[in-house]
Each structure stands twice: as C-alpha cells, then as structure tokens.
Amino acid sequence: MSTSDNPWIDFPKTRPEKGLVEWRIPSLAVPGMVVLVAAHMRERGAGFDTVLSPVFDYWDGYRVFVPAGLRWRKAGLYTIRTCDEKVIGIEGLDVAPCIYCGKIPEIQTYDQRSPHQSGAWRFQCCSWGITPTMKDPREIEKVRRKAFSRAARYTCESGDAAIATRGEEK
Numbered sequence: 233m234s235t236s237d238n239p240w241i242d243f244p245k246t247r248p249e250k251g252l253v254e255w256r257i258p259s260l261a262v263p264g265m266v267v268l269v270a271a272h273m274r275e276r277g278a279g280f281d282t283v284l285s286p287v288f289d290y291w292d293g294y295r296v297f298v299p300a301g302l303r304w305r306k307a308g309l310y311t312i313r314t315c316d317e318k319v320i321g322i323e324g325l326d327v328a329p330c331i332y333c334g335k336i337p338e339i340q341t342y343d344q345r346s347p348h349q350s351g352a353w354r355f356q357c358c359s360w361g362i363t364p365t366m367k368d369p370r371e372i373e374k375v376r377r378k379a380f381s382r383a384a385r386y387t388c389e390s391g392d393a394a395i396a397t398r399g400e401e402k
Contacts, residue, residue, distance in 0.1 A: 238305045238306055239305060240256050240303040240304065240305050241303060241304055241305060242302075242303055243298060243302040243303060243304055244302075247273075247284065248273050248304050248306075249273065249284075250272075250273050250274060250275065250284060251272065251273060251307075252270060252271070252272055252307040253270070253271065253272070253273055253286070253304045253305070253306070253307050254268065254269070254270055254304065254305050254306070254307045254308065254320065255268070255269045255270070255271055255286065255288075255302065255303070255304050256268055256302070256303040256304070256305075256323065257269060257288075257299050257301070257302055257347070257348040258299065258300070258301040258348065259348050259349075259350075260299070260348055260349045261348075261349055261350055261351035261367070262351065262367060262368045265322060265323075265368065265369075265370065266322070266323035266324075267319060267322060267323075267347050267348050268319070268320050268321040268322065268323060269288070269318065269319055269320060269347055269348075270307055270308075270318045270320050271286055271287045271288060271318070272286070272287055273285065273286055274286075274287060276289070276291070276296070278291055278295070278296050279293075279294070283296055285298065286298060286302075287345075288345060288346055288347075288348070299348050319338075319339045319340070319341060319347050320339075321339065322339060322369050322370065325369060325370055325373060326373075327339070327355065327373055328373070328376060328377055328380065330357045330358060330360075330361035331361075331380055331383065332357075332358055332360040332361050333357055333358040333360070333361060335357040335358065335361075336357065337355035337356055337357035337361055337363075338355065338356055338357060339353065339355060339369055340353065340354050340355070340356055341353050341354075342365075351367045352365050352366075352367070353365065353366060353367070353368070353369040353372060354366070354372065355369070355372055355373075355376070363375075363376065
C-alpha cells in the first residue's frame with residue numbers, strides 16, 4: 233500500500249478503531265524530528281470510564297493526553313504485542329544497510345514507551361553493526377555514512393597500494 237493510498241489523518245479530527253496503527257509523532261526531545269511508530273489503539277481505564285487511546289498516552293488522573301501534532305494511518309504488516317510499540321522510522325531519514333551483514337539496522341530507543349520523548353537512540357542489525365547511543369538518530373546516520381565512505385576509500389587506496397608494491401598493474 234503506497235502512502236498516497238494511505239494518507240496521514242489528524243488524531244483530534246478522526247480517531248482510529250481498536251487495533252494496530254502507524255503513528256506520526258513530533259519529537260519533544262529533538263527539535264524538527266518526527267518519529268514513526270507502529271502501536272496499538274486499545275481500551276484503557278480512565279477513572280470511571282473506559283476510553284480508546286494509543287499505548288503511549290498519558291493519564292494524569294483526570295484526562296487522557298496524547299502528544300500534540302499526533303497523526304495516524306492504517307498499519308502495514310507488523311507483528312507487535314498489544315502493550316508494545318515499535319519505532320519503524322524517522323521521517324525523512326533513509327538508513328543505509330550495514331556494511332557487515334547487509335541488513336537495514338533497526339532504530340532503537342531506550343524509552344520504548346514514549347519514543348517521541350526519547351533523547352537516546354542507536355541503530356542495531358548484527359553484533360558488529362551496533363552504533364553508539366546519540367541524542368539524534370539523524371546524526372547517527374550522518375556519522376555512519378561518513379565512516380562507510382572513509383572505510384571504502386581506505387580499503388580501495390590500501391588495496392591499490394598493495395598491488396603497486398608487488399609490481400602488478402591495476
């Protein structure tokens with residue numbers, strides 16, 4: 233399903249039904265970043281009422297709150313437990329495959345219950361492809377791409393130098 237067939241809908245205007253939903257949540261910790269999350273709409277107790285709301289809501293004892301600027305659309309194919317949520321991306325961020333295993337790394341945060349509030353992110357795909365934790369995942373990708381570029385340049389240059397010292401032609 234393409235994004236044009238599945239547009240984002242403002243949460244205050246129309247609320248989704250119970251079940252798995254893709255969420256577009258502006259980050260509170262990193263200005264200008266928008267976190268894309270797959271999470272369930274579920275029924276929850278709120279005082280004497282039962283309300284339908286996302287798993288990352290906040291209840292202050294009187295009302296249920298959701299992040300400002302929240303948008304949603306029907307979910308793609310994700311397998312997630314009802315109480316969990318999964319970061320499926322950062323809007324506008326194209327993550328390069330790992331140079332070790334070739335897979336696209338999973339974007340992880342230490343605050344899985346509220347990824348839009350998180351200031352600690354990392355990428356992981358294999359035992360060699362774990363990045364250091366940083367505040368902004370966009371910066372992680374910039375560092376990764378710079379490192380990949382240097383590694384490729386170093387490997388090519390050192391390979392050419394080895395051939396030259398043996399007297400072989402390129």
